[in-house]
Amino acid sequence: MVRELLLAHGNGGEETWTIIKDLFLKYLDDPILSKLEDAAVVPLEGHIAVTTDAFTVSPIFFRGGDIGKLAVCGTVNDLAAMGARPMYMTVSFILEEGMSLEDLETVVRSMGDTARSLGVRVVAGDTKVVPKGTADGVFIVSTGIGRVVYPGLSSHNVRDGDIIIVTGTIGDHGACILAAREGLDFETHLESDCAPLWDMVEALLKEGVEIHAMRDPTRGGLSAVLHEWARASGVSFVVDEQSVPVREEVRGLCEFLGLEPYHLACEGRMVLAVAEESAERVLEILRQHPLGTNAAVIGRAQKGKPQVLLRTAYGTHRFLEPPMGELLPRIC
Amino acid sequence: MVRELLLAHGNGGEETWTIIKDLFLKYLDDPILSKLEDAAVVPLEGHIAVTTDAFTVSPIFFRGGDIGKLAVCGTVNDLAAMGARPMYMTVSFILEEGMSLEDLETVVRSMGDTARSLGVRVVAGDTKVVPKGTADGVFIVSTGIGRVVYPGLSSHNVRDGDIIIVTGTIGDHGACILAAREGLDFETHLESDCAPLWDMVEALLKEGVEIHAMRDPTRGGLSAVLHEWARASGVSFVVDEQSVPVREEVRGLCEFLGLEPYHLACEGRMVLAVAEESAERVLEILRQHPLGTNAAVIGRAQKGKPQVLLRTAYGTHRFLEPPMGELLPRIC
Structure with a gap:
């Protein structure tokens, strides 16, 4: 029996x-x-959100998930961030000759289970096998298609006075992958936050709260989101360091490696820019959801130069730099 | 100035x-x-065709095209094969650290030029860079979205008596890549047929001819298409070897390397299964198009066991095997 691709x-x-x-x-x-036609044919109507992402994470199995689950979550969360209910996915696999067929099976099963649990249909796919040494195990590219049920969310839409909320602890996925890569994962309880967020986002959007922007802080973490919003909306942010939920283990790893948790990827969190009058209600709804129990207000948008300021525990301020340099390749 | 990724x-x-x-x-x-939102939002309505493909071709530049043009053509042609007018594309790049930025620029420009010439909009994208040695230069995954304007085309729809037509010479792309890979390309005039086919397909569909199935014979070539149709529609095919248009250079390379042109990939051809009464008209329309001047009737579908028979120049018959074994990795 063949056990290798x-x-x-x-x-x-x-x-x-x-x-x-x-x-x-x-x-x-x-x-x-x-x-198995050349293209899938699906009925669609209205404003349709489309997103694509390549997943090259290493290792492909990690605490809290694997590259298959990650591909579905990453895709669904990008749609959710635009207020779109995920409906369909396509998946392309680039596989390295010699990879374990058992591993591939585990990845594909995990992908199928996650998609099915969300009612997302995988309607088209492709598989390429490249010679040993020209890829590393498995790369997955997924494209998601969803219907926009809550229009108007945009990184260009953050306004002076908006309250910034994160739906949970930050940096869990990045720290988990980093620890696995550095061989530190047996000494810690780090686990990826990898999770699909549409259910929680829908609960929020149904309530008629006023949200201006939403984004899942993956590669580049919270810092990348805030800097992108600052650039796109022409605002600055002040973030209260003490309010940002960070797990002890993640903080510990960051201190050990000289990193900031703000730059570490999440795969099951959202950052929201919310109208001040809706902030309390948003927090309340989020905290009722199992994936939002650690939701917290972390700061505020204000008029001004596009930049991100951190207010430290001592009441002083420092700049949060945007992600720069090599950081962590193959985080997602 | 940085010249490498x-x-x-x-x-x-x-x-x-x-x-x-x-x-x-x-x-x-x-x-x-x-x-640069998390997802692109586009208006869509009706029966929408969706296709995804990974492109890993090596070399990335070849006579007649490059991986950027190929990605657009491959995507558009898959939509065209389902009778869908291409509208939108997403593109994901998996790039190897150290690849030439000039090469990347050439590829992306070529992709943009090809898409623009077709009125196809690239609405979403992603870029991942992986460490040197974990990929090979550039892999592209594109997803295409189009509106089905001619419904009902399906590989399950080939019927007893259908006439099989190819829109041009077969195997040009495969032979070109093979020659480049074997270092034989300086001695030949082999060139990829890489081309977008929607324009020609639309000219055909507008005429109200009766087409049952259409497919672009890429990986696995004409043989893969006919075997897939045989399996999906429960028919057999008889193909007249002498009617199949094959360039002299392609035939020569095949003889030299002991290959069959039927297994070599095309990237600018269609195979059609057409109702007998429409066959002549289809051929006429195809031949009026610059990409269809070599269109030819090559055989016929008939009731029977799913298999493909070749009628040789001597009037004898032999089986055309489905593509098997390693063939040519990274052909597209």
Whole structure:
């Protein structure tokens, strides 16, 4: 029995058919996907959100998830950030010759389970196998399609006076991957926050609260989101360091490695810019959701030069730099 | 000046912003893409075709195209094969640290030029940079979205008596890549057929001819298409070897390397299964189009066991095997 992926699995012929039938269709079962046409045909109507992301995370298995679950969560969360209900996904796999078929099966199963639990249908896919040494195990690119049910969310829409809220502790995913990479993961309880956020976001949007912008702080972390918003909306932010929820283990790892948790990726959190009068209600709704129990107000947007200021525990201020330099490749 | 891609270009922060602004947005200019939201929001209505493909071709530059043009053509052609007018694309880049920025620029420009010439808008994108040695130069995954204007095309829809037509010579792309890979390309005039087919397909569909199935014979070539149709529609095919248009150079390379042109990829051809009464008209329309001058009837579908028979020049028959084994990795 073959236990490793062969170049032949990517030939577009018999062996490709075998792996599609016995592996991909087994776990990503969908009547549209199973037709194996050149393109999937789906009914759509209205304002449709479309997002694409490449996932190259290393290691592909980590505490709290794997690259398959991560691809679905990352895709769904990008749609959710635009107020869009996730409906369909496409997935492309770039696989390295020789990778373990058991690992691939675990990844695809995890992807299928996560998508199914969200009612998201995987309708189209592609698989390429490249010779050993020209990729590293498995890369996944997923594209998500959803219907915008709450229009108007935009990084260009943050306003003077908006309250900044995070839905939970920051940096968990980044710290978990970093620890695994540095061989520190057996000494800690670090776990990725990898989770799909549409359910929580929908609970919020249904309530008619006034949210101006939403973004999941993945690569580049909270810092990247705030700097992007500052640039796009022409505002500055003041963040109260003591209000930002950070797990003890994450803080410890950051101190040990000389990093800031603000730059570490999350995969199950949202950052929100909320009209002041809605902030309390937003917090209340978030905290009722299992994924939002640690939600917190962390700062405020104000008129001014695009920059991010941190108010320290001592009441002084310092600049939060945008993510720069190599940071952590293959975090997601 | 930096001439090579750095890991920092993938940090999600300042350097990523630079490369997005100075390279990607420069050549893939689009008002929706330029918003740089988590997802693009586009109006859509009706039956929408969605397709995704990973492009890992090596070498990335070849006679007749490059990986950027190929990604657009491959995506558009998959939509066209379902009778869908291409509208939007998303593109994800997985890039290897150290790759030439000039090469990347050439690829992205070529992608932008091809998409623009077709009126296809690139609305969302992603870029990941992975450490040297964990990918090979550039991989592109594109997802295409189009509106089905001619419904009902399906690989499950080929019927007894259908006439099989190819829109041009087969195997040009595969032969070109193969020759480049084997270092034979300086001795030949092999050139990829890489081209976008929607324009020609639309000219055909507008005429109200009866087409049952259409597919672009990429990986696995004509053989893969016919075997897939045989399996999906429960028919067999008889193909007249002498009718299949194959360039002399392609035939020569195949003989030299012991290959069949039927297994070699095309990137600018369609295979059609057409109702007998429409066949002549289809051929006529195709031949009026610059990309269809070599269009030819090559065979016929008939009731029977799913298989593909070739009628040789001597009037005997032989089986055309489905693509099997390693064939040619990284052909597209």
